Amino acid sequence: MSGLKRLLLGLGFVLLGFGVNAAEEEKSGAENPLLTRPALLDGPGTSRQSLREDGVDIKASWTQFGQGLVRGFGDHSFELGGKGDLVVDLDGEKLGLWTGLYLNIHQEIVAGDDALAQGDGVIIPINTAMAFPRVGDKEADTSILLTQRFSNGATLSMGKFNMLDAAARTPLIGGGGLDTFMNTAFAAPISGVTPPYLLGASLGVKFDPVSLGVLVYDPRNAQNSDVITEPFSEGVTLSVSSTLSTSLYGLPGFYSVRGVISSEESVDLKDVPQLILPPGISEPVGTAKNPWYVSFNAQQFLWQNPDDTSKGWGLFGHVGFSDENPTPVGTSYFFGLAGNAMFEEYPNDRWGIGYFKYRLSGVLADAIAASPIDYLIGPEQGVEVFYNHEFLPWLNVTADIQLLDGFPISSSNSVYAGLRTKISF
Numbered sequence: 252m253s254g255l256k257r258l259l260l261g262l263g264f265v266l267l268g269f270g271v272n273a274a275e276e277e278k279s280g281a282e283n284p285l286l287t288r289p290a291l292l293d294g295p296g297t298s299r300q301s302l303r304e305d306g307v308d309i310k311a312s313w314t315q316f317g318q319g320l321v322r323g324f325g326d327h328s329f330e331l332g333g334k335g336d337l338v339v340d341l342d343g344e345k346l347g348l349w350t351g352l353y354l355n356i357h358q359e360i361v362a363g364d365d366a367l368a369q370g371d372g373v374i375i376p377i378n379t380a381m382a383f384p385r386v387g388d389k390e391a392d393t394s395i396l397l398t399q400r401f402s403n404g405a406t407l408s409m410g411k412f413n414m415l416d417a418a419a420r421t422p423l424i425g426g427g428g429l430d431t432f433m434n435t436a437f438a439a440p441i442s443g444v445t446p447p448y449l450l451g452a453s454l455g456v457k458f459d460p461v462s463l464g465v466l467v468y469d470p471r472n473a474q475n476s477d478v479i480t481e482p483f484s485e486g487v488t489l490s491v492s493s494t495l496s497t498s499l500y501g502l503p504g505f506y507s508v509r510g511v512i513s514s515e516e517s518v519d520l521k522d523v524p525q526l527i528l529p530p531g532i533s534e535p536v537g538t539a540k541n542p543w544y545v546s547f548n549a550q551q552f553l554w555q556n557p558d559d560t561s562k563g564w565g566l567f568g569h570v571g572f573s574d575e576n577p578t579p580v581g582t583s584y585f586f587g588l589a590g591n592a593m594f595e596e597y598p599n600d601r602w603g604i605g606y607f608k609y610r611l612s613g614v615l616a617d618a619i620a621a622s623p624i625d626y627l628i629g630p631e632q633g634v635e636v637f638y639n640h641e642f643l644p645w646l647n648v649t650a651d652i653q654l655l656d657g658f659p660i661s662s663s664n665s666v667y668a669g670l671r672t673k674i675s676f
Contacts, residue, residue, distance in 0.1 A: 290675040291645045306345025310338045311676040314429050316365070318378055318651075318669030324371040325665065332363030334380045334429070351400040357413050359384065360391040370665035372657025375609060375631055377667050379428030379438040383415055383447050387474035392448065409452035411473050415439055422505050422550040423567050423589045424603060429673060433651050434635050436585060436607035443573055443580030443612075444511045444544045445490065446472035450482055460497060466490040470515040486515035502565070504551040511544040517577035520614040524622035539577035546571040556591065556598055564590025567605070575612035583609040601639040608632040611658060627660040645675040 288294035290310070299309060312335070319329035336359050343352025365381040376382035384392035394413035400406050418439040419427035428438040435441060451468025470488045471478045494507035518526070519537035526536060548569045555563035568586040575581050587605025591598060609631050610616075616628040633655035641647050649671040656664050 286643055289644050292676050293645075304345075306342035308340040308342070310336075310340075312336050312429070312673055313676070314380060314671060314673040316363075316378060316381060316669060316671050318366045318433075318667060320366060320369040321666050321668045323665035324663045326369045328369075330364040330366045330369075332361065332365045332381055335360045335362075336429070351402070353398040353400070355394075355396040355398065357394045357416060358391070359393075359413070361385050362390070366667065366669075370655060370657060370662075370667070372659040372662030373631065373655050373665055374658055375441065376435040377653055377655070378433050378669070379415065379435045380433070382428075382435060383439075384474060387448070387472055389474055392474060394448065404457045406455040407452070408455075410450075411479075412449050412451065412453075412468070414445065414447050414449065421548075422503075423552070423565055424550070424587075424605075426601075429671075430639060430647070430649075431589060431601055431603055432605065432635055432637060433669065433671070434607070434633065434653055434655075436583075436609060436631075436633065437587075437603075437605050437635065440546070440569055440571065440585070441580055441583065441609065442511065442544045442546065442571060443578040444470070444488060444513055444542050446470070448473040450478050451488075460495060462494045462496070464490075464492040464494075466492075470513050486513055488513035488515065499551060502552040502555060502563075504565075505549070507548045509544075509546045509548070513542050514540070515542060515577075516540050517542065520576045520579065520612055521618055523615060523618040527622050542574050542578040544571065544573045544578060544580075552590070554590075554593065556593075559598065562591040562598055564588065564593070564602070573612070576614040579612050579615050581610040581612045583607070597641065599641040599644075602637065604634070604636045606632070606634050628658050629660045631658045632656050639671075647673045649673075 283294035283296050293299045302309060313333055315333040317329055317331050320327050336357065339356045341354040344350045361381055361384065365378055365385070367376055367378060367382055376386065394411045396408050396410040396412065398406060398408040415427040419425045424431050424437055426432065426438065432438045439447070449468040450473045451466060453464060453466040455462065455464045468488050469478050469483050470486050473479065488511060490509065490511045492507060492509040494505055497504050497506065516538050519539045522536040525534050546569060550565065550567045552563045552565035554565065567589060570584040572582055573580055585605055585607035587603060589603030589605065590601065592600035592602055594600065611628055619628055633653055635651065635653045637649055637651040639647055639649040651669045651671060653667040654664065655667065656662065
């Protein structure tokens, strides 16, 4: 299927089933004007609102990207592609079941072209929204979560998790590649032990000001159908996290630590050169077990909007460490400033600037250097700057620029520029 046909298919996907009839629009138009409604096909008097009151909340969006390499070695074409997201939330109590029961369904589809492979030696995806689910060789993917919220504040969820949804809730920088940072280094920090889609269960408990989270999951990417049909057949991964919500001079801050350990057995990274050699010359490849990962994250507001304390800007930072064998990702860190604009006329605008540095496992880097490829591997690092302007409550346009230095030491610096337009239906 051509890129244009996939693009049209994607646009049809997000529009399907979300129209309101002309009579309804005419009746509700006065109280729900087009330019101020929260979404293009939503607001007071619409069928979407009626469904929401009955326990069915439907959200849909289409995000269109134009992005390309503007400086550095590689393909300098400007690629056009887009992503459609359809999210359906069912409230069990409103639907006649019991209190605290929720079902979340997230359907996503990507269409058109992307600039993910244009640069010289850049491995971390420069466009998170277009990379997932495409890096799993899929153009579409569905995640389903069943959640029970208890009266004591505990939350139990199980099913197939889209980890971009979890990353999108991060204070200051959250957006899943659709609203804030595009580069995966910021939008969905890479650990090497947590796949982008996973099958498992989570438990969250709040003891103000501390929140605890436990996540148990299959270590494989749940885009693989074997994960669904034969769950946990290759091991189990345990993730434990703790977040402290605090206040600094009256401004909120969030400080968290996360630890992950797995029983998965993977290729011993020291033996990677053997995978490249032809049969008859290569030696047997060994295995390494029990990968682990630890990270520290912080988001600290430095300013809050006096008229809406949910908005503001501040500092963010992250540092991560791993076993480095079999985990292919070594030390990583990033930091920056991000949040809402201080302009009184545009309180919903968002901006950010950040620097990141990811290092491959030292064991893997040494193995690659000793292999027939003979590559010297350094860290991948870069700077990203974006500004997201809200033209209408349902229409946002983002300008984004990234200066990147890829993993190979011989690679040239690359500069990517992009525009992102998001329409919420």
